[in-house]
Amino acid sequence: MDTLNQPSRSPDTEAGAGVEPDDRLQIKNYSIESLRERLPQLGIEPYRADQIAGWLYGKGVEDPDRMTDLSNHVRGLLRDEWETRALHTEKVARSEDGTVKAVLRAHDGELIESVLIPEPGRTTLCISTQVGCPLACSFCATGALGFRRNLSTAEIVDQVCRMREVLESGAEPTTRHDGNPITNIVFMGMGEPLLNLSSVLETIRLLVHPKAFGMAPRRVTVSTVGVVPRIEPLLRAAPVNLAVSLHATRDEVRDQLVPLNRRFPIRVLLDELRQLDCVTPRRPVFFEYTLIAGINDSLADARRLVELLEGIPSKLNLIPMNPHSDSPHGPPDDAAVDRFLREVAGRGLFVSLRRSRGPDIDAACGQLALRQVSEPVVAPHRAEA
Ligand code: SF4
Structure with a gap:
């Protein structure tokens, strides 16, 4: 399958990139700049875009009637002409380790997942960009779902809104x-x-816009398994962190784990990163390496990994695989993980070990939605606001 040039319902078609026709009046599909241009066509002053964004993203208020600095006329138009929510919270699961995972339902009934990971000093939200995925990585529960469609900008942005709501309605300690x-x-x-690059970039613009979420770009990370032609456009358009899921040191192995590797082999991917002048020690690449028992966890792999990354400012995250029933693979034991870690650290790589979070709530990406489509819907642990 040519995963970059699929026909209808394809990833990243230029006409709207994931925006279904019915979503045209989803207000969260619009950047603040495009909303300023759109509003006068409805008889609303452009500066109202900043006020509306302040309510939607700054204060988390989606009911036009509560946007008290808007006139009755504008509130009425908002209520009648625009959708302010793109997703509804279907199910919330809380892990013993503090991880919170939600299944969110789009207007067409499709299910996606978002995961909140509270840690000392910060709370990270992991968001989805597609329903399912066409890349079919063999260790990934989402890959087992197949590709359904791209998410619109509104659906990506709304994950932040819905999960903030979950966080604020729950008992998790938060770092503001x-x-x-x-x-x-x-x-x-x-x-x-x-x-789904264009919707991802639109989302990033809202995340970092001071009138919307106002986040620092260095607090945003985009992960890829290696869609080589789109790495530079991403990094040129948005000064965010790049994470690359590598997972193997030989093409024979990576071809099996990440089928996209047959199109963009390890050397091609790494050479692209090596020549990018926007990859610097201040802006390194975060390499993700999922350790899978008997597949990519040998000492020879560790040594090859260090050689492969030479010349690329990088940080390495080792993640013992989170097992799931749709994969024949599993994580190495603790001793094998420790050996691998010591080998790469001893050869000078910046490396950290990340443990899978929330195994009791199926927190690996795609697991809960995969279960949800085959199980009856369970009422949310805490109802959506
Ligand atoms: S690992 Fe990422 S790219 Fe691969 S199938 Fe899963 S979601 Fe898709």
């Missing part, structure tokens, strides 16, 4: 940053973000 309880955003949920 400029009034927002979510301090970091990672595009690492369901789907390959670079196959």
Whole structure:
């Protein structure tokens, strides 16, 4: 399958990139700049866009009747002509380790997931960019769902709104940053973000816009398995962090784990990163390496990994695989993980070990939605606001 040039319902078609015709009046599909241009066509002054964004994203208020600095006329138009919510909270699961995962339902009934990961000093939200994924990585529950469609900008942005609501209605300790309880955003949920690049970029513009979420770009990370032609356009358009899911040191192995590797092999991917002048020690690439028992966890892999990354400012995250019933693979034991870690650290790589979060709530991306489509819907743990 040519995953970059699919026909209808394809990732990243230029005409609207994931925006279904019925979503045209989804207000969260609009950047503040495009909303300023759109509003006069409805008889509303352009500066109202900033006020509306302040309510929607700054204060988390979606009911036009509560937007008290808007005139009755504008509130009425908003109520009648625009949708202010793109997603509804279907189910919330809370892990013993503090991780919170939600299944969110789009207007067409499709289900996606978002995960909140509270840690000391910060709360990270992992968001999805596609329903399912076309790339079919063999260790990934989302890959097992197949590709359904791209998410619109509104559906990506609304994950932040819905999960902030979940956070504020729950008992999780939160670290506030400029009034927002979510301090970091990672595009690492369901789907390959670079196959929905235009909606991802629109979302980033809202995340970092001072009149919207006002986040610092360094608190936003976009992850890819290696859609090589779209890496530079992303980094040129948005000064965010880049994470690359590598997962193997030999093409024979990566071809099996990440089928996209047959199109963009390891050397091609790494050479692209090596020549980018926007990748610097101050802006390194975060390499993700999922350790899978007997597949990519040998000492020879560790040594090859260090050689492969030479010349690329980088940080390495090792993640023992989160097992799921749709994959024949599993994580190495603790001793094998420790050996691998010591080998790469001893050869000078900046490396950290990330443990899978929330295994008791199926927190690996795609797992809960996968279960949801085969199980009856369960009432949310805490009802959506
Ligand atoms: S790992 Fe990412 S790119 Fe691969 S199938 Fe899963 S969601 Fe898609």
